Amino acid sequence: MARRGVLLALEGIDGCGKSTQAGLLATALRDRGLEVVLTREPTDGPLGQQIREYFQGPTRYLSAKEELNLFMADRREHVEEVINPALAEGKVVITDRYYYSSVAYQGALGLDPDRILAQNEVLAVRPDLAVIFTLPVAQALARLSGPPQRPRQVSEDPVYLERVATLYASLKGPHLRHLDASAPPPAVHDALLHLTLEFLETAGRR
């Protein structure tokens, strides 16, 4: 049987640069001969697309609980259809957002973060390593308002994002790392790659 792969999750507030970093990390690991699956939440499946449309809309009319249920339903499919099959084939899976997004973002709407975490740990496979990008909210919002211009999402509100950032900062665990993402992208990439390779080394995957 193929050796189980590795699941890496990248997390952080809107504008922290994790999508750019996910792409750079995937390329760097492929260059080192690893088989990498790069994926994201909300997913590109039907539920994920529905969620994206909702967040690009003018108002946030769903309750926190309804939002959480949507993200969890999307995640359930993500795990069953993308993540678990790739792990069974021994691949390195990089997911741009995972269940810590629900803990931070739906927690910031008033739901109990510990409960969100517990519900998700039942539903979704635990990442081997989760990296949470940290940077000041003002810097993240400035990045989002720079080019390329794109419509603002309803979640990109400074007061809300401060609460999201605080919840991310409170997350701790042996498989969780907080990484300063305020430096220019190449420097953040170097730090992320270093951390990832060190992890893979220790886990005996390289």
Ligand code: TYD
């Ligand atoms: P984002 O990664 O910003 O998507 P895009 O590619 O459209 O920039 O995710 C969209 C929003 O969804 C973002 O504000 C975070 C939010 N989100 C949650 O609130 N809970 C979750 O569980 C997930 C996965 C995302």
